[in-house]
Amino acid sequence: MLATLAAPVFAQARPNVVLFFTDDQGYGDLSGAGNPTIHTPHLDALASGGMKLTQFYVGSPVCSPSRAALLTGCYPKRVSMHRHVIFPEYDYGLHTDEITLADLLRDAGYRTGCFGKWHLGHRPGLLPLDQGFDRFAGVPYSNDMSQFHRKKGNKYPHRLPWIEDRKVVEWEPDQRLLTRRSTDAAIEFITASRGERFFCYVPYSMPHIPLYASKEFEGRSPRGLYGDVIEEIDANVGRVIATLEELELTNDTLVLFCSDNGPWLPFKERGGSAGPLRGGKGSNWEGGQRVPCIVSWPGVVPAGRVCREVATAMDVLPTIARFAGSELASQPKIDGHDISTLLLGKAGAKSPTETFLYYTAKGELAGIRRGPWKLLFEHGLFHVERDISEQWDRRKSSRELVAELTALAKDRDAEITANMRPTRKVDATLFDSAR
Numbered sequence: 001m002l003a004t005l006a007a008p009v010f011a012q013a014r015p016n017v018v019l020f021f022t023d024d025q026g027y028g029d030l031s032g033a034g035n036p037t038i039h040t041p042h043l044d045a046l047a048s049g050g051m052k053l054t055q056f057y058v059g060s061p062v063c064s065p066s067r068a069a070l071l072t073g074c075y076p077k078r079v080s081m082h083r084h085v086i087f088p089e090y091d092y093g094l095h096t097d098e099i100t101l102a103d104l105l106r107d108a109g110y111r112t113g114c115f116g117k118w119h120l121g122h123r124p125g126l127l128p129l130d131q132g133f134d135r136f137a138g139v140p141y142s143n144d145m146s147q148f149h150r151k152k153g154n155k156y157p158h159r160l161p162w163i164e165d166r167k168v169v170e171w172e173p174d175q176r177l178l179t180r181r182s183t184d185a186a187i188e189f190i191t192a193s194r195g196e197r198f199f200c201y202v203p204y205s206m207p208h209i210p211l212y213a214s215k216e217f218e219g220r221s222p223r224g225l226y227g228d229v230i231e232e233i234d235a236n237v238g239r240v241i242a243t244l245e246e247l248e249l250t251n252d253t254l255v256l257f258c259s260d261n262g263p264w265l266p267f268k269e270r271g272g273s274a275g276p277l278r279g280g281k282g283s284n285w286e287g288g289q290r291v292p293c294i295v296s297w298p299g300v301v302p303a304g305r306v307c308r309e310v311a312t313a314m315d316v317l318p319t320i321a322r323f324a325g326s327e328l329a330s331q332p333k334i335d336g337h338d339i340s341t342l343l344l345g346k347a348g349a350k351s352p353t354e355t356f357l358y359y360t361a362k363g364e365l366a367g368i369r370r371g372p373w374k375l376l377f378e379h380g381l382f383h384v385e386r387d388i389s390e391q392w393d394r395r396k397s398s399r400e401l402v403a404e405l406t407a408l409a410k411d412r413d414a415e416i417t418a419n420m421r422p423t424r425k426v427d428a429t430l431f432d433s434a435r
Helices: 041-048 063-072 100-106 174-193 223-248 265-270 312-325 399-417
Strands: 016-022 051-057 109-116 133-137 160-163 167-171 198-202 253-259 293-296 306-314 354-359 367-370 371-375 382-383
Touching: 016 223, 016 312, 041 174, 041 253, 041 293, 051 100, 063 100, 100 109, 100 198, 109 174, 133 174, 174 198, 174 223, 223 253, 223 265, 253 306, 265 371, 293 306, 354 399, 367 399, 371 399, 382 399
Parallel strands: 016 198, 016 253, 051 306, 109 133, 109 198
Antiparallel strands: 051 293, 133 160, 160 167, 253 293, 354 367, 367 371, 371 382
């Protein structure tokens, strides 16, 4: 057994779990976050009925490492998934010896499904069914890795497959339908799982560029195509929530919504907004790793709350394990923390995250946050509670603090480096016929 059942944390333990994970959506891309031209009524309603976490950080400013952190509860470097994203020609992925959130919940009796973008390894033995999921429908990597969107003469002109479980059922799927198809598969899974506990992971491909919206949503938003894409995601989240209501599962289901990293700013109007935050995808500024996060569980997570404590995507695994009654004692070392007291709205609850390390998109140590202070080695020292936009560098007036935080960051990184676990390499490729 990978996990053993523990005593419930409280009477309503062992919820179903629906986890939405969008791609490159910014901190300021929801109307509930103040965006004036993107309308997200379903997500805003989810937040009103649950909790917004305003200082929620992902493990990396790019896709694959961030997803590894979410599903393992570890810094990407600990599981050797820190060196940027996985491209179609790569022969490695997240090691199947790692215990993912899906492994943990399946072992606790949950049905598990992944519907959308995977991006943790696409060769045989590295797909979702090899990492704890019972069902998979979606694409193995980013939508720009399609043959239609790679530069001419590219050495590896791979095509984008739509996969169901382990089988490629379609090459170059219509990207205007990716959001709806992922949602359709998720709804089918939830409906079939009624009467059982389930974990439904919905990592949407959008709003990663190239942007596509269905005919139903194209031209809707004053924000342009990017706004259309976000509004389509919002509507499809609404479809899943409506399904839970129809099946009378709302009160038994924990729903979490967040993004894998910040917006892709160089693409201007094709990218999103980090709102008041500086920077975006690929950077260690707040806009690169602080993302929107909403958690809902009616009757358990207090409605209408805002949590301003630091939390991270690595906390998702240990927290859901606690709610599901799963012990983590047999787990390899993880870096996330149980934040159930924050989500339950306990009086005086504080973040268990004493420090948070920032790694670049290529996995190099870039800085550290402790309390309100954030040090980026190349850019400065910032009090991010008072200076959310990271405009005022305090290095000159806080030299001792800079030295202390630098030493602490290097010490924490040294422990992770010394205990790195390997990825898994696979020689054969599932997509040779696509070249």
